[in-house]
Amino acid sequence: MEFAGAEPARVFSVHELKAHCLNCSVRELCLPVGLSADEMKQVDGVVTHRTRLKKQQPLFRAGEPFHALYAIRVGSLKATLLAGDGREQVAGFHLPGEILGLDGLGTSRHQAAAIALEDSEVCVLPFAKVEGLARSLPALQQNLYQIMSREIGRDQGMMLLLGSMNAEERLAVFLLNLAERHLRRAYSSTEFVLRMTREKIGSYLGMKLETVSRQFSRFQEGGLIQVQGRSVKLLDPVALKRLVRKQG
Amino acid sequence: MEFAGAEPARVFSVHELKAHCLNCSVRELCLPVGLSADEMKQVDGVVTHRTRLKKQQPLFRAGEPFHALYAIRVGSLKATLLAGDGREQVAGFHLPGEILGLDGLGTSRHQAAAIALEDSEVCVLPFAKVEGLARSLPALQQNLYQIMSREIGRDQGMMLLLGSMNAEERLAVFLLNLAERHLRRAYSSTEFVLRMTREKIGSYLGMKLETVSRQFSRFQEGGLIQVQGRSVKLLDPVALKRLVRKQG
DNA sequence: CGACTAGTTGAGGCCAGTCAATGTTGGTGG
DNA sequence: CCACCAACATTGACTGGCCTCAACTAGTCG
Numbered sequence: 439m440e441f442a443g444a445e446p447a448r449v450f451s452v453h454e455l456k457a458h459c460l461n462c463s464v465r466e467l468c469l470p471v472g473l474s475a476d477e478m479k480q481v482d483g484v485v486t487h488r489t490r491l492k493k494q495q496p497l498f499r500a501g502e503p504f505h506a507l508y509a510i511r512v513g514s515l516k517a518t519l520l521a522g523d524g525r526e527q528v529a530g531f532h533l534p535g536e537i538l539g540l541d542g543l544g545t546s547r548h549q550a551a552a553i554a555l556e557d558s559e560v561c562v563l564p565f566a567k568v569e570g571l572a573r574s575l576p577a578l579q580q581n582l583y584q585i586m587s588r589e590i591g592r593d594q595g596m597m598l599l600l601g602s603m604n605a606e607e608r609l610a611v612f613l614l615n616l617a618e619r620h621l622r623r624a625y626s627s628t629e630f631v632l633r634m635t636r637e638k639i640g641s642y643l644g645m646k647l648e649t650v651s652r653q654f655s656r657f658q659e660g661g662l663i664q665v666q667g668r669s670v671k672l673l674d675p676v677a678l679k680r681l682v683r684k685q686g
Numbered sequence: 687m688e689f690a691g692a693e694p695a696r697v698f699s700v701h702e703l704k705a706h707c708l709n710c711s712v713r714e715l716c717l718p719v720g721l722s723a724d725e726m727k728q729v730d731g732v733v734t735h736r737t738r739l740k741k742q743q744p745l746f747r748a749g750e751p752f753h754a755l756y757a758i759r760v761g762s763l764k765a766t767l768l769a770g771d772g773r774e775q776v777a778g779f780h781l782p783g784e785i786l787g788l789d790g791l792g793t794s795r796h797q798a799a800a801i802a803l804e805d806s807e808v809c810v811l812p813f814a815k816v817e818g819l820a821r822s823l824p825a826l827q828q829n830l831y832q833i834m835s836r837e838i839g840r841d842q843g844m845m846l847l848l849g850s851m852n853a854e855e856r857l858a859v860f861l862l863n864l865a866e867r868h869l870r871r872a873y874s875s876t877e878f879v880l881r882m883t884r885e886k887i888g889s890y891l892g893m894k895l896e897t898v899s900r901q902f903s904r905f906q907e908g909g910l911i912q913v914q915g916r917s918v919k920l921l922d923p924v925a926l927k928r929l930v931r932k933q934g
Numbered sequence: 935c936g937a938c939t940a941g942t943t944g945a946g947g948c949c950a951g952t953c954a955a956t957g958t959t960g961g962t963g964g
Numbered sequence: 965c966c967a968c969c970a971a972c973a974t975t976g977a978c979t980g981g982c983c984t985c986a987a988c989t990a991g992t993c994g
Contacts, residue, residue, distance in 0.1 A: 519842055519845070519846050521846055521850055522930060522931045523931065525850070527845070527846055527849050527850050529842050529845055529846075540835060540838055541835060541838050541839050541842060542835070543831050543832060543834075543835035544831075544832045544833075544834075544835030544836035544838070544839055545835075545836075545839065549839050549842060550842065569824075569827070569828075569831075573821055573824070573827070576817075576821070579817070579821070580817075582831075583791050583792075583817075583830075583834070584791060584792045585792075586791075586792075586831070586834040586835065586838065587788060587789060587790070587791035587792030587793075587834065588792035588793075589838050590788055590789050590792070590834065590837050590838055590841060591789050591792055591793065591797050593838060593841035593842060593844075593845065594767055594777050594789060594797060594798065594841060596841075596845050597767070597775070597777055597841065597844050597845060597848060598767050598769055598775050598777075600845060600848035600849050600892060601775050601848050601889070601890075601891075601892035602769055602773070602775050602892065604981075604982090605981080605982070635939090635940065635941085636940075636941065636942095637940085637941095641849070642849075643849075644848060644849035644850065645982075645983090646982075646983055646984085647940090647941080648941090648942080648943085648982090648983075648984085649981090649982060649983075650941095651941060651942055651943080652942080652943080652982095654941095654942095655942075655943080667940085667941075667990090667991085668940095682770060683770045683771065852949075852950085853949080853950065883971085883972065883973085884972075884973065884974095885972085885973095893950070893951090894950075894951055894952080895972090895973080896950090896951080896952085896973090896974080896975085897949090897950055897951075898973095899973060899974055899975080900950090900974080900975080902973095902974095903974075903975085915958080915959070915972085915973075916972095
């Protein structure tokens with residue numbers, strides 16, 4: 439356990455944070471499809487509170503009862519699965535505007551844990567409320583379906599990566615994927631700081647940390663990227679894409 | 687393309703098949719949670735028609751527009767993803783009572799293709815109708831969420847397998863998973879016939895067909911299973927489970 | 935400053951991939 | 965019904981990519 443002695447996350451009321459969906463900077467990411475201002479206001483009412491997490495602090499743990507979805511406002515989190523023998527594998531890294539907790543719905547317990555990679559802020563959406571509102575707001579309903587379906591698509595993409603790509607391709611996909619997601623958040627898509635260690639990247643991509651490190655070095659030698667610890671600059675994204683296309 | 691010259695699947699009206707959800711043998715699998723007889727009748731109305739597929743025939747292909755979910759009544763299908771270079775990877779094998787097509791919802795196009803492994807029969811549930819009915823039937827709504835969430839859980843389990851297990855463990859998981867699913871269908875859980883080739887198993891598990899074959903042989907030598915082509919008998923499921931637990 | 939965590943790089947081994955030969959099965963047409 | 969063919973499966977020998985183990989460096993925090 440990385441954060442065994444964690445105190446419970448401090449909770450802020452909505453008013454305290456003065457943050458609402460209407461003026462949230464990531465609103466079109468977490469609920470992308472057409473909601474009117476009035477509908478947005480109703481969705482706002484579903485957000486009972488927000489939570490601040492310190493680096494390494496868990497939002498929820500595997501096995502805990504599911505009762506809410508979580509939208510990331512600020513920061514980033516990793517989702518980790520527990521393997522049979524107790525070791526953990528990273529199932530995903532999540533950026534602002536992304537929704538966490540979907541995996542718990544089916545079994546009513548979270549399968550994965552969610553842990554903050556840096557100090558973060560998360561909106562809590564009690565699922566009972568979301569469900570209720572969705573029944574009267576078809577647009578929200580569709581958003582929900584889409585979010586879940588996209589998660590399925592994303593996971594299947596990972597299965598493809600883990601099942602048929604070599605180390606070089608995996609890291610290229612990882613970097614390009616991060617770049618794309620940064621782009622949609624109006625961050626720089628060519629220059630960014632990794633929020634996770636080589637080990638976590640490896641865990642996510644199904645390889646060892648040494649292999650990740652070597653691959654970074656190789657990309658740098660080839661002039662594809664520039665790495666300095668966790669700072670990455672993509673020098674030739676097109677070439678990276680070619681690496682992936684060649685052999686899928 | 688495995689079935690390039692496929693004619694379109696022949697379509698039967700509901701009356702023609704005399705099959706209804708109420709007396710369907712797999713009903714409690716595809717819609718597990720409490721629906722009353724009356725509600726079931728309404729769900730029945732959503733099933734506009736059923737489709738028969740010959741072995742190798744596609745139910746839908748990757749890239750096709752999404753407009754329906756599919757419930758398998760009889761037979762089995764595989765879901766396949768197309769990699770960058772055109773090769774395909776199996777994303778899943780599906781048995782009677784399981785729902786297909788969820789991946790298409792998010793992008794409104796199917797990401798995976800679904801192809802019959804044997805002659806099969808499938809219920810077609812136009813999503814617009816499902817969606818409409820779900821709005822007035824909370825139980826159906828919850829079923830939908832659960833089905834999608836379970837698919838996410840399943841995919842994450844695959845990520846774990848592909849990311850951190852060796853060949854031996856992968857095949858053991860595969861066999862145990864099949865056994866469990868057969869059990870819930872009141873089939874024999876210790877003796878069954880594989881509906882797919884070694885190559886497809888390998889594609890699904892992220893290994894080559896030779897490795898699958900060798901692993902089968904090794905399990906047999908060890909007295910864990912008995913294999914004869916596609917007929918498999920689990921002689922020592924407990925030992926198989928131990929193989930998986932040891933190293934996750 | 936020392937202890938610790940994170941990252942890089944090298945040497946060597948092993949598991950699964952590759953290539954190849956051979957055996958088996960199942961479907962088709964005579 | 966059988967012969968034939970193609971697809972599927974098994975097994976062996978060899979190879980190679982990633983893992984393992986290990987040494988070393990850099991940065992961080994008390």
